[in-house]
Amino acid sequence: MALPLTDTTRLDNTLAVIRTLREQGPVARIDLGALNGISPATVTSISAELLQQGLITERPPETLRPSGRGRPKTLIELSPTAACVVCVKLSINEIQLVVGDFAGQIRHSEYHTVPTLTLSANALERLLEEKISAVCAQQLQSFQRLAGICLAVQGVVSSHSGTIIWSPALGLRNVPISACLAERFHCSVLLENDANCIANLLTAQPAYADCPNLVVIMLGYGIGMSVLINGEPFVGANGSAAEFGHSKYLPNGALCACGRRGCIEAYASDYALYRAAVNHLELPPGDSAHPSEQQMQALTQLAQQGNPEAQRIYSEAGQALGYGIANVLALFNPDLVIITGSGVRGFDAMKAAMHSAIDEALVTELIGNTRIESYAWDRDMTCMGGIAMALHATDAQTLLDSQTAREA
Amino acid sequence: MALPLTDTTRLDNTLAVIRTLREQGPVARIDLGALNGISPATVTSISAELLQQGLITERPPETLRPSGRGRPKTLIELSPTAACVVCVKLSINEIQLVVGDFAGQIRHSEYHTVPTLTLSANALERLLEEKISAVCAQQLQSFQRLAGICLAVQGVVSSHSGTIIWSPALGLRNVPISACLAERFHCSVLLENDANCIANLLTAQPAYADCPNLVVIMLGYGIGMSVLINGEPFVGANGSAAEFGHSKYLPNGALCACGRRGCIEAYASDYALYRAAVNHLELPPGDSAHPSEQQMQALTQLAQQGNPEAQRIYSEAGQALGYGIANVLALFNPDLVIITGSGVRGFDAMKAAMHSAIDEALVTELIGNTRIESYAWDRDMTCMGGIAMALHATDAQTLLDSQTAREA
Numbered sequence: 001m002a003l004p005l006t007d008t009t010r011l012d013n014t015l016a017v018i019r020t021l022r023e024q025g026p027v028a029r030i031d032l033g034a035l036n037g038i039s040p041a042t043v044t045s046i047s048a049e050l051l052q053q054g055l056i057t058e059r060p061p062e063t064l065r066p067s068g069r070g071r072p073k074t075l076i077e078l079s080p081t082a083a084c085v086v087c088v089k090l091s092i093n094e095i096q097l098v099v100g101d102f103a104g105q106i107r108h109s110e111y112h113t114v115p116t117l118t119l120s121a122n123a124l125e126r127l128l129e130e131k132i133s134a135v136c137a138q139q140l141q142s143f144q145r146l147a148g149i150c151l152a153v154q155g156v157v158s159s160h161s162g163t164i165i166w167s168p169a170l171g172l173r174n175v176p177i178s179a180c181l182a183e184r185f186h187c188s189v190l191l192e193n194d195a196n197c198i199a200n201l202l203t204a205q206p207a208y209a210d211c212p213n214l215v216v217i218m219l220g221y222g223i224g225m226s227v228l229i230n231g232e233p234f235v236g237a238n239g240s241a242a243e244f245g246h247s248k249y250l251p252n253g254a255l256c257a258c259g260r261r262g263c264i265e266a267y268a269s270d271y272a273l274y275r276a277a278v279n280h281l282e283l284p285p286g287d288s289a290h291p292s293e294q295q296m297q298a299l300t301q302l303a304q305q306g307n308p309e310a311q312r313i314y315s316e317a318g319q320a321l322g323y324g325i326a327n328v329l330a331l332f333n334p335d336l337v338i339i340t341g342s343g344v345r346g347f348d349a350m351k352a353a354m355h356s357a358i359d360e361a362l363v364t365e366l367i368g369n370t371r372i373e374s375y376a377w378d379r380d381m382t383c384m385g386g387i388a389m390a391l392h393a394t395d396a397q398t399l400l401d402s403q404t405a406r407e408a
Numbered sequence: 409m410a411l412p413l414t415d416t417t418r419l420d421n422t423l424a425v426i427r428t429l430r431e432q433g434p435v436a437r438i439d440l441g442a443l444n445g446i447s448p449a450t451v452t453s454i455s456a457e458l459l460q461q462g463l464i465t466e467r468p469p470e471t472l473r474p475s476g477r478g479r480p481k482t483l484i485e486l487s488p489t490a491a492c493v494v495c496v497k498l499s500i501n502e503i504q505l506v507v508g509d510f511a512g513q514i515r516h517s518e519y520h521t522v523p524t525l526t527l528s529a530n531a532l533e534r535l536l537e538e539k540i541s542a543v544c545a546q547q548l549q550s551f552q553r554l555a556g557i558c559l560a561v562q563g564v565v566s567s568h569s570g571t572i573i574w575s576p577a578l579g580l581r582n583v584p585i586s587a588c589l590a591e592r593f594h595c596s597v598l599l600e601n602d603a604n605c606i607a608n609l610l611t612a613q614p615a616y617a618d619c620p621n622l623v624v625i626m627l628g629y630g631i632g633m634s635v636l637i638n639g640e641p642f643v644g645a646n647g648s649a650a651e652f653g654h655s656k657y658l659p660n661g662a663l664c665a666c667g668r669r670g671c672i673e674a675y676a677s678d679y680a681l682y683r684a685a686v687n688h689l690e691l692p693p694g695d696s697a698h699p700s701e702q703q704m705q706a707l708t709q710l711a712q713q714g715n716p717e718a719q720r721i722y723s724e725a726g727q728a729l730g731y732g733i734a735n736v737l738a739l740f741n742p743d744l745v746i747i748t749g750s751g752v753r754g755f756d757a758m759k760a761a762m763h764s765a766i767d768e769a770l771v772t773e774l775i776g777n778t779r780i781e782s783y784a785w786d787r788d789m790t791c792m793g794g795i796a797m798a799l800h801a802t803d804a805q806t807l808l809d810s811q812t813a814r815e816a
Contacts, residue, residue, distance in 0.1 A: 156773060156774070165773060166771070166773040166774075173773065212645075213644060213645040227739075229637070229642070234637070235741070236621060236740055236741025236742065237621040237741050237742055237743045237776070237777075237778070238741055238776050238777065239741070240738075240741045240773065240774055240776055241739060241740055241741035242739060242741075243738040243739065243741075243774055244738070244739065246738050246770065246771070246774055247734075247735045247738045247739055248731055248734060248735055248769055249659070250658070250659065251657070251658065251727070251731055251765070251768075251769075252768075258771050259771060260768070260769060260770060260771060261768075262769070319659070323656055323659055326655075326656060327655045327656055327735055327739070328739070330648075330651040330652070330654050330655045331635075331649060331650060331651065331652065331655055331735070331736070331739055331740070332644055332649055332739070333643070333644025333645050333646055333647070333648045333649035333650075333651075334644065334645055335645045357659070360659075360660075360668070360669075361656055361659070361668060361670070362654065362668060363574075363654070363666050363667060363668060365564060365573060365574040365581065365648065366564075366574075366648055366651055366654055368645070368646050368648055369645075369646065370645070
């Protein structure tokens with residue numbers, strides 16, 4: 001019996017089952033039904049279909065539970081090899097390529113140092129095609145199909161038109177990029193802001209299930225933000241909303257990488273912290289324009305060890321960050337603000353000044369009940385989120401492809 | 409034949425017809441159908457129902473059109489007396505009560521000077537009950553029914569729970585107000601932020617039909633904002649989003665009415681302009697804490713006449729406003745920002761500095777294509793918007809009530 005893809009309820013239920021298996025790992029049929037409000041009979045029928053199509057597998061029944069009661073349940077899980085997606089993260093002078101399996105796990109990751117800032121549009125296109133081709137040649141034989149590609153980019157992108165509008169990683173503006181990659185690799189290409197990828201990853205976590213209005217701030221070389229409103233990414237009229245790094249702390253203040261003055265980024269990003277520190281503190285040698293992780297860790301360590309100059313620098317950054325967050329609270333009134341990104345390494349040294357600044361800036365009614373939390377950074381988080389988004393965007397197509405392949 | 413209110417398509421079509429008649433005035437049946445994608449037969453049936461229920465009336469056929477061609481069309485229009493709503497606007501030391509008819513037009517308006525800042529919760533409740541009772545006693549006999557009440561309040565409200573969370577007009581916090589009024593007047597009560605009422609009025613205008621992401625900034629004694637995302641008011645997690653007036657221009661800057669420093673309101677509101685002017689310029693006498701319209705017009709006139717001190721004051725206000733709008737552009741990326749409110753009287757004197765500040769603050773990619781426009785202020789705009797929202801919220805109930813009344 002072919003999966004009746006014209007039946008939208010059936011399709012929605014099938015997609016919900018796949019998503020649950022991806023987020024929760026192996027699950028028993030009965031729990032899949034309960035988690036998604038689907039009848040046991042429907043779950044049985046959907047899982048039979050998915051088994052036939054090779055999209056899920058059964059796990060041998062688990063041994064008796066510790067309680068010793070109840071019959072052991074057969075768990076079902078996604079077949080990791082049913083499909084893969086490639087996530088490419090484009091940042092300043094570096095691209096990361098990650099292959100994610102159908103279960104959403106990273107199967108391969110590689111980094112390349114590339115002078116991104118001087119690339120022409122053609123060179124960028126050729127570079128991405130070449131790197132993705134290489135990774136496909138090496139990895140694709142382990143999978144049934146390449147379901148899609150996610151391109152995660154710092155800066156302003158139009159996901160709708162597949163165009164990078166403005167990125168600190170590029171010297172270019174308005175680069176249409178999705179269409180040529182889609183044509184070259186015969187799959188759908190999702191262009192996303194890097195902070196939106198992180199937000200997607202975090203919002204799927206049970207700890208944040210009660211926070212549909214979520215703001216994620218990414219500290220690092222630059223400063224990014226993602227805003228989820230009722231669980232959906234908010235991108236504004238043209239994709240350039242949530243540009244927190246370039247919202248203002250101080251008119252005519254410190255010079256920002258964007259060329260304007262007084263942006264939050266010009267105080268609380270890695271390059272701003274490094275710039276404030278370099279003439280006063282002894283840090284490991286490196287490229288002054290792009291401080292290394294080692295240099296930034298050395299600076300953070302100085303602050304942690306009580307060096308007054310390093311503490312002053314982080315405190316100033318924390319104050320700018322706090323004033324910026326105060327504006328976010330006044331304008332977005334979110335349930336939760338999560339601060340992450342590689343720059344979160346220095347968050348403890350900024351935290352007190354950040355909270356003071358928020359209290360100084362806003363009456364308590366406007367701070368409200370919004371929680372402000374940090375989240376430990378893992379450099380694979382962007383690609384993990386990008387993989388999840390690319391899989392989610394392509395699940396319906398994967399279903400159709402596996403059905404066609406089975407019928408052929 | 410009773411209107412089958414259980415048929416949701418029929419109900420939706422009927423509500424759409426009523427809304428179109430309210431927004432456009434008298435319309436021919438054929439145009440009503442075309443505007444709402446409803447078949448001529450359905451429009452005929454719906455309008456027959458509405459005629460029987462007394463909710464619409466027919467206009468005698470118009471004389472021949474100027475072209476002389478075509479048969480004159482019978483127009484239908486809402487019966488203004490089918491229902492009324494009362495909108496109460498609560499601002500600092502003043503309440504305005506307006507009665508709107510079923511066609512959305514103002515039929516009566518009155519103002520009362522009241523010391524709002526010192527009212528207890530009980531006294532506020534009694535005051536509103538007394539004023540609404542008085543207006544009902546005087547006006548209600550002209551209408552079939554009181555459909556609802558809209559309470560339009562400056563500040564942060566929870567429409568959901570009917571609670572005024574924080575308003576500059578009150579010395580109180582967290583005042584539940586809707587429930588007692590609903591019980592007293594046996595009708596639904598809508599509690600709304602005043603800027604949302606204005607935004608509702610503006611967004612219905614054909615000129616803004618292509619701007620689903622709309623920001624309305626209200627300049628006046630205080631500064632308010634409403635944000636529409638895809639045409640829907642954005643209120644945040646607890647109703648306190650879009651508090652533009654208390655977003656920041658300058659850390660540790662000028663004192664704001666909220667008690668904090670450096671808010672946009674502390675530079676660009678009426679009280680801030682007056683405060684900056686009062687020791688340097690000769691203005692008509694008045695209450696220094698709450699500058700009068702006459703005083704503010706005198707100050708605006710000085711700037712228009714080229715008085716350098718008045719020009720400097722407006723220019724500084726424009727700069728603060730511009731930096732605030734820059735943050736709104738970076739964070740919300742709207743299609744359009746409309747500046748209105750009584751303070752728009754001084755907008756011409758702020759405009760150049762505002763645009764300079766925006767250009768100084770943001771790279772062109774983040775300014776994008778967002779239009780920034782002013783809109784001439786009319787002191788009835790808040791209540792016009794409140795009336796429209798209250799009517800829209802109660803149309804289904806009005807339909808049901810008229811059906812019940814006709815059957816009785």
